[in-house]
Amino acid sequence: xxxxxxxxxxxxxxxxxxxxxxxxxxxxxxxxxxxxxxxxxxxxxxxxxxxxxxxxxxxxxxxxxxxxxxxxxxxxxxxxxxx
Amino acid sequence: xxxxxxxxxxxxxxxxxxxxxxxxxxxxxxxxxxxxxxxxxxxxxxxxxxxxxxxxxxxxxxxxxxxxxxxxxxxxxxxxxxxxxxxxxxxxxxxxxxxxxxxxxxxxxxxxxxxxxxxxxxxxxxxxxxxxxxxxxxxxxxxxxxxxxxxxxxxxxxxxxxxxxxxxxxxxxxxxxxxxxxxxxxxxxxxxxxxxxxxxxxxxxxxxxxxxxxxxxxxxxxxxxxxxxxxxxxxxxxxxxxxxxxxxxxxxxxxxxxxxxxxxxxxxxxxxxxxxxxxxxxxxxxxxxxxxxxxxxxxxxxxxxxxxxxxxxxxxxxxxxxxxxxxxxxxxxxxxxxxxxxxxxxxxxxxxxxxxxxxxxxxxxxxxxxxxxxxx
Numbered sequence: 392x393x394x395x396x397x398x399x400x401x402x403x404x405x406x407x408x409x410x411x412x413x414x415x416x417x418x419x420x421x422x423x424x425x426x427x428x429x430x431x432x433x434x435x436x437x438x439x440x441x442x443x444x445x446x447x448x449x450x451x452x453x454x455x456x457x458x459x460x461x462x463x464x465x466x467x468x469x470x471x472x473x474x
Numbered sequence: 475x476x477x478x479x480x481x482x483x484x485x486x487x488x489x490x491x492x493x494x495x496x497x498x499x500x501x502x503x504x505x506x507x508x509x510x511x512x513x514x515x516x517x518x519x520x521x522x523x524x525x526x527x528x529x530x531x532x533x534x535x536x537x538x539x540x541x542x543x544x545x546x547x548x549x550x551x552x553x554x555x556x557x558x559x560x561x562x563x564x565x566x567x568x569x570x571x572x573x574x575x576x577x578x579x580x581x582x583x584x585x586x587x588x589x590x591x592x593x594x595x596x597x598x599x600x601x602x603x604x605x606x607x608x609x610x611x612x613x614x615x616x617x618x619x620x621x622x623x624x625x626x627x628x629x630x631x632x633x634x635x636x637x638x639x640x641x642x643x644x645x646x647x648x649x650x651x652x653x654x655x656x657x658x659x660x661x662x663x664x665x666x667x668x669x670x671x672x673x674x675x676x677x678x679x680x681x682x683x684x685x686x687x688x689x690x691x692x693x694x695x696x697x698x699x700x701x702x703x704x705x706x707x708x709x710x711x712x713x714x715x716x717x718x719x720x721x722x723x724x725x726x727x728x729x730x731x732x733x734x735x736x737x738x739x740x741x742x743x744x745x746x747x748x749x750x751x752x753x754x755x756x757x758x759x760x761x762x763x764x765x766x767x768x769x770x771x772x773x774x775x776x777x778x779x780x781x782x783x784x785x786x787x788x789x790x791x792x793x794x795x796x797x798x799x800x801x802x803x804x805x806x807x808x809x810x811x812x813x814x815x816x817x818x819x820x821x822x823x824x825x826x827x828x829x830x831x832x833x834x835x836x837x838x839x840x841x842x843x844x845x846x847x848x849x850x
Binding site: 400423 | 505506508509514517520521524525535536537697698699700701703707709711712
């Protein structure tokens with residue numbers, strides 16, 4: 392199923408993102424980032440529905456939570472997208 | 475046992491603390507180390523604990539809440555982040571060895587802002603004279619662990635802000651009892667134990683870090699983040715939390731913080747003050763005792779020191795221990811405070827209370843002291 396994942400620098404940062412998104416009424420899950428998406432080693436991300444990305448970015452921006460990277464999962468592949 | 479040594483650790487904890495520790499042992503693994511349920515439950519609990527502490531001490535970002543082993547660990551990080559070897563520090567006359575020993579290890583040039591007990595205006599003046607540009611850090615405890623003296627940290631913080639000198643507050647005896655507002659103080663760091671006024675288990679501590687203050691690591695190791703990089707992450711809390719977390723401790727600490735929030739810090743302070751005032755009234759009936767009390771009680775928290783004439787404090791401490799009354803005698807790891815108060819030779823007997831003590835226990839302690847002093 393298509394979805395976006397927003398990479399976070401740490402599990403705590405991902406939790407802050409989740410809290411901000413939940414407060415904005417956006418459903419998301421914390422997710423262990425696939426290894427090949429980051430050259431930094433282990434990472435966490437939040438996963439959300441494709442339709443929620445614009446509102447999610449607004450909510451995160453309002454709380455000064457900048458995504459490290461954003462990926463779209465489509466047809467079994469991740470593709471980086473610009474925020 | 476009548477437990478009156480809560481300045482060392484609050485031995486009596488809210489019931490929810492033990493339950494939370496058991497739950498953590500049964501259901502939580504390591505936060506930030508996996509995506510399975512036990513790891514995520516640990517991560518969720520750690521985040522809830524950070525968030526609860528951030529709310530309690532007025533930090534907007536829970537990432538600035540770092541878990542440590544105890545207040546000493548937190549103070550070491552704070553001091554070594556700000557004071558370089560041979561650097562300059564200004565401290566109060568009531569600091570604990572957790573402050574003075576790291577400074578000694580750094581061969582720091584230490585200026586002591588000495589002032590008499592329970593005279594906060596004189597403390598402010600002493601700090602005003604010593605806080606000058608070029609000082610690497612000012613370090614002050616909020617409440618003396620020996621005398622319960624509440625130091626004027628708000629005024630000292632204002633002096634630091636005016637001079638651009640970073641402030642480290644040691645909140646070992648005040649966290650959970652007296653209000654502390656990290657943002658209003660503008661402190662670089664506030665260090666505290668988790669196992670005293672916050673009612674968590676032993677082995678927990680907290681360091682609150684201001685966002686723009688760089689930190690030095692005491693430990694390096696795994697953090698569950700940036701694993702390919704051989705330097706520690708440059709972001710908190712990971713930078714200062716190498717290795718596996720004390721999840722039973724953190725879960726217990728969360729339960730302790732929730733107890734404080736539900737009970738109300740003002741009610742806890744009020745109870746502790748009533749207990750200490752009662753102890754003062756009872757102990758003042760024993761002429762041989764020298765009692766270190768704030769005249770109006772305003773500048774004292776839940777800690778009281780007494781000396782029985784020129785008698786070694788350990789003698790009275792032993793006598794009370796034989797009656798199953800737990801107090802702390804000696805120098806309380808704070809020789810500087812005793813030097814400042816003139817009690818270095820004898821030490822003091824320290825009575826320290828928590829939200830779980832009663833007036834009846836205070837009366838029984840006072841009777842035991844009277845009996846011990848009278849019988850020599």
